[in-house]
Amino acid sequence: MPLPGRGQLCKNEEKRNLSLGGHVGFDSLPDQLVSKSVTQGFSFNILCVGETGIGKSTLMNTLFNTTFETEEASHYENAVRLRPRTYDLQESNVHLKLTIVDAVGFGDQINKDESYRPVVDYIDTQFENYLQEELKIRRSLFNYHDTRIHVCLYFITPTGHSLKSLDLVTMKKLDSKVNIIPIIAKADTISKSELHKFKIKIMSELVSNGVQIYQFPTDDEAVAEINSVMNAHLPFAVVGSTEEVKVGNKLVRARQYPWGVVQVENESHCDFVKLREMLIRVNMEDLREQTHTRHYELYRRCKLEEMGFKDTDPDSQPFSLQETYETKRKEFLGELQKKEEEMRQMFVNKVKETESELKEKERELHEKFEHLKRIHQEEKRKVEEKRRELEEEMNAFNRRKLAVETLQSQSLQATSQQPLKKDKDKKKSRASWW
Ligand code: GTP
Numbered sequence: 230m231p232l233p234g235r236g237q238l239c240k241n242e243e244k245r246n247l248s249l250g251g252h253v254g255f256d257s258l259p260d261q262l263v264s265k266s267v268t269q270g271f272s273f274n275i276l277c278v279g280e281t282g283i284g285k286s287t288l289m290n291t292l293f294n295t296t297f298e299t300e301e302a303s304h305y306e307n308a309v310r311l312r313p314r315t316y317d318l319q320e321s322n323v324h325l326k327l328t329i330v331d332a333v334g335f336g337d338q339i340n341k342d343e344s345y346r347p348v349v350d351y352i353d354t355q356f357e358n359y360l361q362e363e364l365k366i367r368r369s370l371f372n373y374h375d376t377r378i379h380v381c382l383y384f385i386t387p388t389g390h391s392l393k394s395l396d397l398v399t400m401k402k403l404d405s406k407v408n409i410i411p412i413i414a415k416a417d418t419i420s421k422s423e424l425h426k427f428k429i430k431i432m433s434e435l436v437s438n439g440v441q442i443y444q445f446p447t448d449d450e451a452v453a454e455i456n457s458v459m460n461a462h463l464p465f466a467v468v469g470s471t472e473e474v475k476v477g478n479k480l481v482r483a484r485q486y487p488w489g490v491v492q493v494e495n496e497s498h499c500d501f502v503k504l505r506e507m508l509i510r511v512n513m514e515d516l517r518e519q520t521h522t523r524h525y526e527l528y529r530r531c532k533l534e535e536m537g538f539k540d541t542d543p544d545s546q547p548f549s550l551q552e553t554y555e556t557k558r559k560e561f562l563g564e565l566q567k568k569e570e571e572m573r574q575m576f577v578n579k580v581k582e583t584e585s586e587l588k589e590k591e592r593e594l595h596e597k598f599e600h601l602k603r604i605h606q607e608e609k610r611k612v613e614e615k616r617r618e619l620e621e622e623m624n625a626f627n628r629r630k631l632a633v634e635t636l637q638s639q640s641l642q643a644t645s646q647q648p649l650k651k652d653k654d655k656k657k658s659r660a661s662w663w
């Protein structure tokens with residue numbers, strides 16, 4: 230009997246439950262998965278968005294119980310700048326590649342209209358890098374350093390008043406791209422009753438502005454209860470400190486004030502423990518998964534659609550990648566041909582235009598030349614005439630000069646002969662007297 234085709238098998242398939250006669254061993258699959266993941270290591274990327282000096286670095290140090298390199302940001306940044314730093318952490322035999330990205334200079338510019346943009350661009354760039362890796366022919370997703378942001382801790386200034394428009398705009402722009410957990414920073418600076426009202430106000434503002442924040446998942450029975458309780462506590466009001474203070478006979482992380490001590494890990498003082506539980510101990514994997522299945526998926530879908538890929542044709546029939554590629558290729562070649570033709574036409578027109586311009590120039594030059602030639606001839610004629618006149622004048626002058634010279638010489642001769650005659654006459658008269 231011929232074997233049914235793959236599609237046929239799926240359609241006609243009826244699942245039958247069979248019991249096993251003995252131990253086969255596939256119950257070790259979850260352990261295999263765990264062991265593989267442990268060997269591979271994990272990556273987790275946190276984006277901290279909040280005003281300069283709001284307590285981002287202190288909270289990160291407190292959360293991971295270590296001292297990450299910190300560098301105070303200045304309040305004079307021209308624009309918001311994203312600064313990622315990656316650390317290799319190890320707890321038991323689990324390796325975690327942790328990237329903390331700081332939005333440096335957030336909220337410091339006079340015009341804050343575009344403050345969200347570098348943050349959005351950074352998140353998109355990480356998605357794009359992952360997509361490019363996925364689209365490569367030789368992919369190496371296995372050891373690819375995934376830099377996609379898994380969670381955005383949005384630090385709210387503890388004004389006790391309401392959210393700023395910068396907060397609302399930024400969270401609205403980010404909510405479809407990243408899991409946002411809003412937190413009220415420096416919660417020790419606000420009284421308990423004010424904090425309660427502030428939390429309610431923040432949540433109602435987020436809802437009325439349609440900002441989707443990350444909800445701890447309640448579909449997994451094991452964590453459904455704690456997660457739904459914690460969802461009601463959002464936004465977490467946290468206090469950070471790396472300072473250790475002696476309370477009773479124990480050293481605890483706290484902030485010490487003249488009037489008392491605020492203990493970071495005391496749940497009646499702040500929500501730090503709740504944040505750590507939710508972020509690291511209970512939902513880290515869900516945050517990673519949501520990033521991949523929701524946010525990255527959305528980015529990938531939009532990007533591929535933008536590139537012209539679709540799953541179905543206009544008749545709602547499945548459209549294969551090959552067909553999309555062929556159609557796109559044809560479209561591209563057609564477009565290219567059109568462009569080529571346009572360019573050729575443009576070139577021909579340009580040549581014609583230049584040719585007629587050159588001809589016009591040549592004609593103008595010729596006219597100019599003829600004109601100059603005429604002027605030159607006229608000038609030459611005038612000069613010639615002048616020369617002739619001058620020559621005539623010179624001849625006349627020479628003639629006159631000659632005549633004058635002749636006259637002069639004649640008169641000279643005449644005057645030189647006269648005294649001689651007088652002498653002779655004198656001599657003659659004297660002789661006759663004697
Ligand atoms: P930049 O990176 O320079 O933007 O600052 P940051 O947001 O990383 O703040 P950072 O952690 O450097 O803290 C700034 C100041 O706030 C320090 O003096 C901290 O001690 C103080 N600080 C941090 N967390 C808290 C807190 O929970 N409560 C109070 N009252 N002060 C805090």
Ligand code: MG
Binds near residue numbers: 285287300
């Ligand atoms: Mg800092």
